[in-house]
Amino acid sequence: MSEAVLAALDNVESTYFSLARQLPGTTISQRSGYLLARSPHRLSFGNFAAAFDGSASVSETLRDLREDAKHPFGLWIYVADDWAPEGLVDALIAEGYTVRQSLSQLSTGQSGQPWRGLVPCETTHSRLVAAKFMAEQFFPSAPAKAKALVAHATASSAHHLLNFELHTRPLASMMLAESERSVGLYNLCVARNKRKLGYGGQMVRAAMSMAASRGKPLVLQCHGSLRGWYESLGFEYLGEFLAFQAGAGSLPDVIG
Numbered sequence: 001m002s003e004a005v006l007a008a009l010d011n012v013e014s015t016y017f018s019l020a021r022q023l024p025g026t027t028i029s030q031r032s033g034y035l036l037a038r039s040p041h042r043l044s045f046g047n048f049a050a051a052f053d054g055s056a057s058v059s060e061t062l063r064d065l066r067e068d069a070k071h072p073f074g075l076w077i078y079v080a081d082d083w084a085p086e087g088l089v090d091a092l093i094a095e096g097y098t099v100r101q102s103l104s105q106l107s108t109g110q111s112g113q114p115w116r117g118l119v120p121c122e123t124t125h126s127r128l129v130a131a132k133f134m135a136e137q138f139f140p141s142a143p144a145k146a147k148a149l150v151a152h153a154t155a156s157s158a159h160h161l162l163n164f165e166l167h168t169r170p171l172a173s174m175m176l177a178e179s180e181r182s183v184g185l186y187n188l189c190v191a192r193n194k195r196k197l198g199y200g201g202q203m204v205r206a207a208m209s210m211a212a213s214r215g216k217p218l219v220l221q222c223h224g225s226l227r228g229w230y231e232s233l234g235f236e237y238l239g240e241f242l243a244f245q246a247g248a249g250s251l252p253d254v255i256g
């Protein structure tokens with residue numbers, strides 16, 4: 001596994017588990033070959049398997065996944081396509097699990113451009129305002145309770161939340177999650193009526209500059225339709241990050 005891939009994968013897995021931990025009642029447990037997050041809330045980001053161990057037996061891993069998928073909330077299974085344990089992706093497909101999302105993993109070491117207009121959210125109130133804005137931009141039609149839980153987990157995490165604001169209201173926001181090898185860009189969003197004006201690009205360049213100042217690459221996962229945009233900003237494509245779904249039907253915190 002290349003250093004760039006390891007840096008991206010390590011970041012997304014540690015960030016997903018850290019957010020799940022902020023959901024009240026969530027437990028994280030070790031299974032044969034992966035970690036399981038299980039939450040009392042019917043949300044994908046609290047009920048998933050990830051951090052697969054390349055040295056574990058695929059048949060034992062599948063046996064545990066089968067059991068975990070029987071839960072009423074089902075199971076989301078996050079694996080990176082090209083660097084999953086040997087045979088695991090094929091085995092998941094053979095098992096009948098469907099790929100619900102395929103996100104492009106990207107990384108850059110470029111130094112970007114600082115943006116003095118960005119406001120770090122440092123109080124409980126400002127973090128909640130930013131997190132609610134993010135939940136609204138990503139899951140506009142989700143039930144209020146689901147949006148509130150997503151916002152609560154984001155606001156109470158240890159990750160950096162940054163806003164560009166107009167009259168003290170967020171106009172654009174992002175979350176930066178630093179792990180050992182990288183800084184991850186998450187939840188980048190611009191208010192619907194302010195898109196295509198260049199704010200998104202400015203946020204990304206500011207994130208690059210912050211990662212560069214920490215001496216780490218900036219990594220992210222995005223829908224395939226945004227890959228070209230990120231590449232035009234200087235990112236390099238690393239591969240796909242797959243989300244398989246087993247059971248439970250549609251969940252409120254899933255896009256598409």
Ligand SMILES: CC(C)(COP(=O)(O)OP(=O)(O)OC[C@H]1O[C@@H](n2cnc3c(N)ncnc32)[C@H](O)[C@@H]1OP(=O)(O)O)[C@@H](O)C(=O)NCCC(=O)NCCS
Nearest residue numbers: 188189190195196197198199200201202221222225226229
């Ligand atoms: C993605 C997003 C942050 C871009 O912000 P923005 O302020 O519109 O970005 P900019 O004005 O700097 O750049 C606009 C470019 O974004 C790209 N873009 C935005 N949304 C896109 C989409 N759904 N599909 C393809 N390209 C898209 C286009 O290439 C566009 O370039 P164009 O103006 O030449 O067409 C904004 O559309 C958004 O908040 N989307 C919803 C949340 C989201 O998907 N976030 C990304 C998480 S990885």
